[in-house]
Amino acid sequence: MPAADDPGVPPVTAALAIRRYDPELGDEARWQRYEIEMPAGSTVLEALMYVQEHVDGSLAFRRSCRHAICGSCGMRINGCARLACNTQLTAVVAEAERRAARRSAAATSGDDDAALAGAAVRIEPLGNMPVIRDLVTDMTVFWEKLRSVQPWLQSLDDRADADGERLMTPHQYAVIAQGLLCVECGACYSDCIAVEAAPEFVGPTSLVKAYRYAYDVRDDQAHRRLHDLAGEHGMWECTHCYVCTQRCPKHLRVRELIGRLSELAQVEGLCSDAAVKRSQAFVAGIEQSGRVDERTLAEKAGAVRGGVSAALPAPVSEMLRGGAREPISDVDLVRRVAGRLRGPGSTGAEGAP
Amino acid sequence: MIAHEVLIIGAGLAGMRAAIAAHDAGADVALVSKVHPVRSHTCCAQGGINAALGDDDSWEAHLFDTVKGSDYLGDQDAIEVMCKAAPGDIRALEHMGCPFSRFENGRIAQRPFGGAGFPRTAYAADISGFVLLHTMYEQVLRRGIRLYQEWYVTRLVLDDGVARGVVAIDLLTGKLHAMAAKAVVIATGPASRIYQSSSNSVDCTGDGMGMAYRAGLPLMDMEFVQFHPTGLRNGVLITEGCRGEGGILLNSDGERFMKRYAPTKGELASRDVVSRAEATEIAEGRGIDGFIMLDLRPIGPERIRTNLLQVRELSMDIAGVDPCEAPIPIRPTPHYFMGGVRAGVDGRSPVAEGAYFAGEVSCISVHGANRLGGNSLLDAVVFGRRSGEAAAAHAAAHEQLPLPESAVRDQEAEIAELAGRDGDGERQATIREELQKLMFAKVGIWREKGALAEAVDEVRALKERYARVRLGHAGAVFNTELPQVLETGNLLDLAECVAMGALDREESRGSHARTDFPERDDEVWMKHSLFTRGDDGPVCDTAPVTITRYEPEVRTY
Structure with missing residues (x-):
């Protein structure tokens, strides 16, 4: 165990089950278990660094800043994409213990793999991208998609030789600041259902970047930016599942920013067929069951082409296997509200009780 | 063999600024970095970048503050180059799209920083280095500059005192490559990982200083290592901007002890002075479990949430303290190398033709014995640009020669x-x-x-x-x-x-x-x-x- 900051506090013991893969060994990915003890307050990244430096030099992962600003150490921990450096080891050990307790209460044996037995913290590479080795993924496509939104200021009025800076109010700065802190770690992209279903979808990270430039008052190419993103594989393929917002280690409201981008596109008259269908499907789903139905949304938005296929990736097909969702108990109330909203004026203010 | 006119080693702020300048001067440029550019250590810089933008400020005042901050060891001709260039370079960054926090009148906002006689530090909340780094990367993308990312450069190759290129490992394949160039700009950052509890990224391992030293180039002023006054228990930094915004330092008696050490400037004395004062307080038993308290409550929660958002999160994640409600335990932490590879005001090595150095790897000696907060990003921007321009000019005037086999x-x-x-x-x-x-x-x-x-x-x-x-x-x-x-x-x-x-x-x-x-x-x-x-x-x-x-x-x- 590495030296503790405060020897008075008991250490954390953890079993890490790490997804290993080495193309040079030519084998399939496998789980490997490491039993470790770390000082209280350690992060998952500190645990991984300890393993690599003192237990197993073959373990590969990316890391750099250790405090959630460089974006290097994105990985799936207990099934969710996170940054290892701002994830406390105790927190994910507790998660794993709860999962183990649920499994034993349900009297299921859990996984066959001995490496996963008991309350092992599962650590895997990010999803939606190929694995190079162990926890290191090939982010080439991710970076290409980011580049595709032309993430640089574009202005016909670029007075680069001007004496002064271009002006911007604190409020205008605050608007783009909502999207500035994206560290491009890939956590949202890894767990994005729409990317999983349609790998060409530009993805949430790129849309956050597009938001930051479309709303920058110094940029005068918003219309063209939005036009490019209103087409196929653009913003309308987002299924509003909000996983991106849940996953973001910097607490960016990712889906909300995508929504702001869509609003601007509608203002600019760039609402595509897919977008109209998506909105209709959204309303129809609510009226029918009182729920947001991701299944119909994905279909109507064109994210899932060629019908529902058994070959879809696990989370999507799992979602679809659920079939039509049961209406909520007071769906009639939802329908009445919807009816009012559809009424004269069609704004909530007039029609609301 | 891979060959480019100008090879830039390191893709942080200085390296990418050099690449952009060399590209814009017409050179064929490639960037080589052991990490993807946005992972570079520049992203850790929080507080801001200095320039005499204000009507009442002047580059001469910036020069004086920097000379005094350096304890008179900085080379004043080099500092003058930097301070004179600062306003123009910052406006150029603004025109590239860098988002800066703003004053009500729409101009780039500036906050007070340690050792400065004027609120001279331009910033973007507490993510200044981060937004500069991303802006540079986006400008590199815009220009289509060739990028060898996750390539680890092992040596600078000199032949008869002339830089010929580098040898690098492509980490993806493990293959070694010879990379020839007419000019090599090294911008690989500091070596602060020689210390425990450093504020620096794990990657700050002095690769460029090491390869220059092995190639026979002189290092300068290496004994000058800055301890930043406000590091968290694991070395992660809390920006000087906190004190610039009105945060105060307290000892175990609840006393604002800086008044005793720096009666005029108090918490905003230069970093060496504040760090030593903290160390003295702790050594004399007026610390709390080995820490000093940084109290941000005078700033008020609203301003903390807008201008010090990252600081608040780091404080909650690492110290378990919400600075809106309680002081943050901090202590001095190894932070910055004033020393580095000796270079002139165009980044040029005085001994190896075609070799240039910019950013923290270099010692152009603008920081002397102690750097002022807000001058490191400026150093990287100004001397990154200048070394890129100089390397491109050198490349235009010289033949490409192969690397010795x-x-x-x-x-x-x-x-x-x-x-x-x-x-x-x-x-x-x-x-x-x-x-x-x-x-x-x-x-x-x-x-x-x-x-x-x-x-x-x-x-x-x-x-x-x-x-x-x-x-x-x-x-x-x-x-x-x-x-x-x-x-x-x-x-x-x-x-x-x-x-x-x-x-x-x-x-x-x-x-x-x-x-x-x-x-x-x-x-x-x-x-x-x-x-x-x-x-x-x-x-x-x-x-x-x-x-x-x-x-x-x-x-x-």
């Missing part, structure tokens, strides 16, 4: 020897950890002859152990162990220079505080120290300091 062969042989060593030797991590502990304990804020001499001996003993170190993984694909072993070799060489420089310099100046020589000694030590690689460690020499405007005075804040 032996360069890759020699490197291959070294790695093969390393990989073939006995299987039960120790690995690099134990050596690196011991180095970090001993440097922190014996070459830290306070220094003294006996401990420094021990440190030199101990570093040399570690170098002997390092010569037998074992590689913990021999695979080719994304082997992270191999670069770590090579990095530790760099750290050992550089730590030796730091410790020897600290032992030699028998005075106290800026960040270098000798308990046995507590006064500044301008008679003997108003000079730079130089370190050139010899057979048994560094050969030390000195060089004169350039004084143009401001004669040394007693330094108080």
